[in-house]
Amino acid sequence: MYSFKFIKIQDLIPRIVELLPSQNGKNYSWNSFGKDCIAGVIVGIVALPLSMAFSIAAGGTPGQGLYTAITAGFCISLLGGSKFQIGGPTGAFVVIIFGVVQQHGPAGLISATVLAGIMLVIMGISGLGRFIKFIPYPVTTGFTTGIGVLIFSQQVKDFFGLHIEASSPAFFEKWMEYFIYFPTLDPLTLGIGLGTMMIIIAVRRFFPHLPGSAIGVAVATVACHFLALPVETIGSRFGGIPSSLPMPAFPALSWRLLSSVFPSAFTIAILAAIESLLSAVVADGMTGDRHNGNMELTAQGIGNIMSALFGGIPATGAIARTATNIKAGAVSPVAGIMHVATLVIFVLFLAPVASAIPLSGLSAVLMIVSWDMSNAGRFIRLIRRSPKSDTSVLLTTFLLTIIVDLTFAVEMGVILAVFLFLRRMVEVTDIKLENDELMAELAFRDLEKKTIDEITALSRQDIEIYEITGPFFFGVADMIQNILKKVAKTPKALILRMRDVPVVDSTGITALESFLIQCQRRKIRLILCEIRSQPKKVLEKFGFIEELGTANIAETLEEAVDMAET
Numbered sequence: 056m057y058s059f060k061f062i063k064i065q066d067l068i069p070r071i072v073e074l075l076p077s078q079n080g081k082n083y084s085w086n087s088f089g090k091d092c093i094a095g096v097i098v099g100i101v102a103l104p105l106s107m108a109f110s111i112a113a114g115g116t117p118g119q120g121l122y123t124a125i126t127a128g129f130c131i132s133l134l135g136g137s138k139f140q141i142g143g144p145t146g147a148f149v150v151i152i153f154g155v156v157q158q159h160g161p162a163g164l165i166s167a168t169v170l171a172g173i174m175l176v177i178m179g180i181s182g183l184g185r186f187i188k189f190i191p192y193p194v195t196t197g198f199t200t201g202i203g204v205l206i207f208s209q210q211v212k213d214f215f216g217l218h219i220e221a222s223s224p225a226f227f228e229k230w231m232e233y234f235i236y237f238p239t240l241d242p243l244t245l246g247i248g249l250g251t252m253m254i255i256i257a258v259r260r261f262f263p264h265l266p267g268s269a270i271g272v273a274v275a276t277v278a279c280h281f282l283a284l285p286v287e288t289i290g291s292r293f294g295g296i297p298s299s300l301p302m303p304a305f306p307a308l309s310w311r312l313l314s315s316v317f318p319s320a321f322t323i324a325i326l327a328a329i330e331s332l333l334s335a336v337v338a339d340g341m342t343g344d345r346h347n348g349n350m351e352l353t354a355q356g357i358g359n360i361m362s363a364l365f366g367g368i369p370a371t372g373a374i375a376r377t378a379t380n381i382k383a384g385a386v387s388p389v390a391g392i393m394h395v396a397t398l399v400i401f402v403l404f405l406a407p408v409a410s411a412i413p414l415s416g417l418s419a420v421l422m423i424v425s426w427d428m429s430n431a432g433r434f435i436r437l438i439r440r441s442p443k444s445d446t447s448v449l450l451t452t453f454l455l456t457i458i459v460d461l462t463f464a465v466e467m468g469v470i471l472a473v474f475l476f477l478r479r480m481v482e483v484t485d486i487k488l489e490n491d492e493l494m495a496e497l498a499f500r501d502l503e504k505k506t507i508d509e510i511t512a513l514s515r516q517d518i519e520i521y522e523i524t525g526p527f528f529f530g531v532a533d534m535i536q537n538i539l540k541k542v543a544k545t546p547k548a549l550i551l552r553m554r555d556v557p558v559v560d561s562t563g564i565t566a567l568e569s570f571l572i573q574c575q576r577r578k579i580r581l582i583l584c585e586i587r588s589q590p591k592k593v594l595e596k597f598g599f600i601e602e603l604g605t606a607n608i609a610e611t612l613e614e615a616v617d618m619a620e621t
Contacts, residue, residue: 067350068347069136070387070388071389074388083387087386090384090386091385091387091390094385094390095385095395095396096394096397098376099398099401101269101375102128102373103269103398105268105424106398107289107296108424110123110368111293112146112210114152114157115152117289117296118293119367119368120144120367122362123362124398125402126362126364126367127143127361128394128395128398129358131331131370131391132390132391133354134350134354134357135351135388135391136346136348136349136350136354137334137335137351137372138344138346138385138388139341139342139380139388140334140346140351141372141376141377142354142372142373143373144369145330145371145373146203148326148327150205150461151319151326151369151460151461151462152368152369154462155167157224162312163315163316164368165366166306166309168363170320171323171327171369172324172363174356175324175327175328175352175355175356176360179353180349182349193441193445193468196434197449197450197451197456197468198452198464199429201456201461202461204425204429205226206424206425207429210422213287213414214418215244216240216243216287226457226458244287247275247279248416248418248419250275251413252423254267254270254271255270255420264382266379268420268423271416271419272420276412287413288412289409290410290411294410295409296409298407300365300403301365301366303361318462322461323369325465328355330372331351331352331355331371331372334371334373335372335377337377337378338377341378355371355372380394434453437449438450444478445475448471451464451468452464455467480526480530481531483525485523486538488521518547518616518619519546520550520552520612521551521552522552523551523553523556524556525555525556527590528558528563529563536569545578547579547619549580550584550616551581551582552615553584554585567599581607582607584614585612586608
């Protein structure tokens with residue numbers, strides 16, 4: 056049974072501390088450092104185009120994506136609970152960030168990021184991160200597929216080079232604009248996008264250990280620069296990226312702004328928790344390691360707060376970059392720090408190179424990412440093979456993500472899943488008359504010790520035995536009120552057998568209290584037997600057992616029948 060107690064301080068120790076000789080008895084060797092350096096450089100090259108692409112897709116600048124990968128990535132690697140986690144901007148945030156910027160501006164995004172970071176820290180130090188796994192799988196699959204579709208739709212304009220001044224944020228209106236302005240597509244821009252996409256697919260197919268996205272963008276950049284192709288680039292739209300790191304600045308937070316962005320901040324925190332813990336689990340599966348989820352969430356929170364202070368966007372653990380880190384030979388969190396160092400070197404010394412990166416090339420990268428996120432095969436398989444209730448949750452979350460927004464989709468998906476779960480619990484809970492079967496069982500179980508008269512006495516109709524099966528909660532509490540309506544002749548005693556009742560809530564106890572009053576009015580003795588530990592503790596705490604009387608509580612059915620006969 057889960058507890059909301061705060062965890063111990065010793066449970067909040069970053070994994071990088073294990074590199075100290077006193078922690079594990081092993082020295083961190085130069086050989087290990089060399090492996091981490093190589094892995095860090097490789098991951099840094101992979102993260103470079105992705106960080107800029109995700110930020111641009113979310114309505115930010117390429118520099119914001121790099122600052123996020125540097126600041127948040129450093130905090131997550133230094134303080135995290137996973138040895139191999141790589142943090143930075145991911146596709147899961149693109150839609151929610153875009154919506155926050157559209158509604159509340161850059162200040163609203165910074166406030167939402169800080170607020171989400173605080174929520175993540177609270178989750179980590181309180182141990183609440185364990186409850187993230189209770190979000191239903193159809194909900195996570197629905198909004199993940201929906202995000203993939205939205206990311207793809209956002210990239211159509213830059214991929215085809217359509218001349219649209221201001222694209223509509225709404226999904227269907229956006230696609231109507233694409234059809235209207237499709238004749239304005241630029242063949243050169245489309246060619247660069249298709250070429251980049253084909254290179255990424257080819258590298259994945261024939262050289263899976265190489266960073267396909269980085270190679271595709273590099274080839275597209277070189278082609279555009281040396282052939283002087285007239286396509287839109289980072290430099291032409293954003294003026295390039297700064298060649299220095301920004302100074303931290305504490306945002307001007309206001310209560311009004313924080314309250315308005317709170318729902319979005321909550322969604323960001325939940326998404327960050329889900330994706331970071333999922334990435335850590337994937338890393339554990341690849342390495343045999345075991346992450347510290349509470350420390351990981353705490354580090355994620357600190358990383359997001361620091362990202363906001365340096366003008367960045369929300370960040371979380373990136374599954375693809377973490378897997379690349381492991382495949383590249385990383386042995387410790389130092390690899391994540393070296394990935395940050397690689398990005399810092401790029402910003403300080405190679406920033407002008409970013410100006411030549413074509414936007415259609417970055418769009419091709421994001422289209423590949425959106426395909427990976429949507430996982431069409433898994434989505435279709437769930438629709439075809441899952442129960443109808445799960446399918447309804449999946450499709451509802453997916454459609455609301457596309458039509459309305461991600462925050463509303465997650466909320467409605469979880470609420471719908473909860474109601475469907477309650478319906479299932481109601482279906483498995485039952486209260487039925489057990490007189491004939493149970494009396495015969497009692498009689499023949501000890502047949503040699505009973506006389507014919509005693510066996511006959513057990514079958515008399517002045518004792519009613521009912522068995523409650525399943526959780527006795529607010530969804531089924533009204534069932535017990537129908538028992539006395541079904542009794543044709545008022546019995547002298549009524550036994551409730553509760554051996555298959557795992558839990559009972561306050562509504563169930565209130566129903567029992569009301570039932571007890573009805574029995575007392577009709578001069579019926581109420582006896583409870585075979586009560587399990589959790590229901591018994593709750594009944595004692597609410598004072599129901601005292602109200603009923605301990606003389607009417609039996610450990611076994613035989614004992615309850617004996618009580619009823621006397």
